[in-house]
Amino acid sequence: MTRPPFTTTFAVMRQTALAIAILLAAGAAHAQGVFRSEMPDGRVIYGDKPAPGAKESRKVDVSNPNIATPVQPSAASSPTAQQQSLDAADNEVKIAQQDLDNAKAALESGREPQPGERIGIAGGGSRLTDAYQQRIQSLEQAVAAAQQRLDQALSRRNAAR
Numbered sequence: 001m002t003r004p005p006f007t008t009t010f011a012v013m014r015q016t017a018l019a020i021a022i023l024l025a026a027g028a029a030h031a032q033g034v035f036r037s038e039m040p041d042g043r044v045i046y047g048d049k050p051a052p053g054a055k056e057s058r059k060v061d062v063s064n065p066n067i068a069t070p071v072q073p074s075a076a077s078s079p080t081a082q083q084q085s086l087d088a089a090d091n092e093v094k095i096a097q098q099d100l101d102n103a104k105a106a107l108e109s110g111r112e113p114q115p116g117e118r119i120g121i122a123g124g125g126s127r128l129t130d131a132y133q134q135r136i137q138s139l140e141q142a143v144a145a146a147q148q149r150l151d152q153a154l155s156r157r158n159a160a161r
Contacts, residue, residue, distance in 0.1 A: 015044060034060045082160070089157035096153040100146040107139040 019036075037045045037054035050057035079087070117132035 019044065019046060036060050086157070086160045089153065089160045092153040093150070093157050096146070096150040100143070100150050103139070103143040103146040107136075107143050110135060110139050 033048065035047055035050045035057050036059075037047065037051035037057040039045060039051065039053065040055045045051045045054070046060070113128055113132050114135075117129050117135075118126040119129055120126050
């Protein structure tokens, strides 16, 4: 009984795909030899030694597998001095912005008087002490200093561009 041409073509394609897969697997261990053995019934077997009972066996050369070697980065791909300067300036801006945000948060959380920063007055109310005023002034100065550092960092970054 003969097979339809499609079935034969499919079988050949399957054998070819299998052979390629085996060759690729064998390429990983290319130091050892790979043998292609054709059996009496027409099957092809690949292995590290000739298949027993094969009508024909031959060694297949897999000494040069299709594997790319890693490329070492060249000096041209390393960052330039200008790029390094710009990266450093960007980092300085980020740090200065974070410091400013922290200083503003400390000022806002410090606005609430702490125990001992209120003094009673004769009319029955209270007033804030000089210690409170000094603490708030210190926090405001920290915000101003952080803003100044951010402005300087931004100027340096713009100059690096």
